Amino acid sequence: MTSNPRREFLKKSAAVVACGSIAGISPPNAWSSPTLADSPNSNAVRPVFIATWNFGKAVCDEALATIQRGDSMPDAIENGIRLCEADASNNSVGIGGTPNADGVVQLDAVFMTGPGHRAGSVGGLEGIAHPISVARAVMEKTNHVLLVGAGAQKFAVEQGHPVVNLLTENSRVAWEKWKAEQVVQPPVKDDHDTITLLGVDEKGDIYGGCSTSGRGYKLAGRVGDSPIIGSGLYVDNHVGAAGATGIGENVMRYCGSFLIVEFMRGGATPQQACIKAINRIAEMDPLGIDKLEINFIAINKAGEFGAAGTSKGFQYALTTREASAVHDATILTAK
Numbered sequence: 001m002t003s004n005p006r007r008e009f010l011k012k013s014a015a016v017v018a019c020g021s022i023a024g025i026s027p028p029n030a031w032s033s034p035t036l037a038d039s040p041n042s043n044a045v046r047p048v049f050i051a052t053w054n055f056g057k058a059v060c061d062e063a064l065a066t067i068q069r070g071d072s073m074p075d076a077i078e079n080g081i082r083l084c085e086a087d088a089s090n091n092s093v094g095i096g097g098t099p100n101a102d103g104v105v106q107l108d109a110v111f112m113t114g115p116g117h118r119a120g121s122v123g124g125l126e127g128i129a130h131p132i133s134v135a136r137a138v139m140e141k142t143n144h145v146l147l148v149g150a151g152a153q154k155f156a157v158e159q160g161h162p163v164v165n166l167l168t169e170n171s172r173v174a175w176e177k178w179k180a181e182q183v184v185q186p187p188v189k190d191d192h193d194t195i196t197l198l199g200v201d202e203k204g205d206i207y208g209g210c211s212t213s214g215r216g217y218k219l220a221g222r223v224g225d226s227p228i229i230g231s232g233l234y235v236d237n238h239v240g241a242a243g244a245t246g247i248g249e250n251v252m253r254y255c256g257s258f259l260i261v262e263f264m265r266g267g268a269t270p271q272q273a274c275i276k277a278i279n280r281i282a283e284m285d286p287l288g289i290d291k292l293e294i295n296f297i298a299i300n301k302a303g304e305f306g307a308a309g310t311s312k313g314f315q316y317a318l319t320t321r322e323a324s325a326v327h328d329a330t331i332l333t334a335k
């Protein structure tokens with residue numbers, strides 16, 4: 001019997017309705033298809049912050065604390081992500097990030113604001129502890145979107161960022177061990193711990209950012225999905241935002257975050273949109289769903305949210321004024 005993709009989608013969606021329930025927020029409803037006109041006036045719920053992985057909770061909490069102090073949403077996104085970048089024990093973001101195959105830490109980051117549809121990003125940035133701040137500066141202080149490599153570092157230094165050693169002793173020792181184990185073609189180590197943070201404020205304006213050291217032991221010069229607009233992050237102030245974590249190559253070949261936002265524009269809830277995008281990619285990709293290692297979070301203008309992935313154990317954090325917690329995301333498998 002041939003499978004019916006729509007039935008499969010609905011079946012998978014139905015299984016996840018319970019996901020993401022939190023005091024003060026309606027869980028993603030797999031059956032209703034809210035349009036912006038129907039969106040509840042959810043000022044009781046907004047602001048809402050959602051971030052990837054369990055360490056995203058501290059990031060979301062810092063973002064909320066920032067706006068509660070009276071600072072702006074861009075400050076909230078930047079402060080939240082900076083917290084993660086400064087954590088040397090996180091080996092996929094900022095200081096302590098996993099180096100490339102040559103033992104050099106190269107960082108990617110992106111910043112996007114719904115109002116004005118503005119974006120800035122950096123790729124392959126070396127020696128700078130806070131790439132998210134550099135991405136924001138690219139957005140705010142240049143008329144470019146993406147700076148890479150030496151030029152990105154020069155710009156960061158001009159913006160007052162010191163050049164520091166990002167390779168911690170732990171990361172160096174792990175790299176030495178990895179290098180010693182390589183024979184011919186180095187297999188890529190798949191660490192998936194990028195921080196992606198999305199936020200919608202009381203007015204329904206949407207913002208996002210993402211920061212990562214990318215795939216562990218990647219080839220020098222490799223840039224992932226994270227700083228590529230529409231792949232690792234996309235924000236559309238009329239609709240919502242989406243962001244990714246996982247194997248960037250499998251996200252950027254499909255403009256994964258853009259795809260999710262477009263599904264939301266077509267009426268899907270954030271949860272439905274994440275699932276639809278993963279199913280779309282899995283249907284097309286020769287790797288098959290179990291090898292894709294792609295994970296997404298999404299939020300819409302009303303403050304509804306969703307998260308789904310193909311990596312076992314993918315979690316997301318959600319913070320509102322009422323509650324802050326880490327949740328298991330919906331995991332899609334071949335079965």
Ligand code: SD4
Pocket residue numbers: 092191192193194212213214215223224225226244245246247248249
């Ligand atoms: C990358 N997507 O560079 C990033 C890595 C990642 O969780 O998300 N890790 O491919």
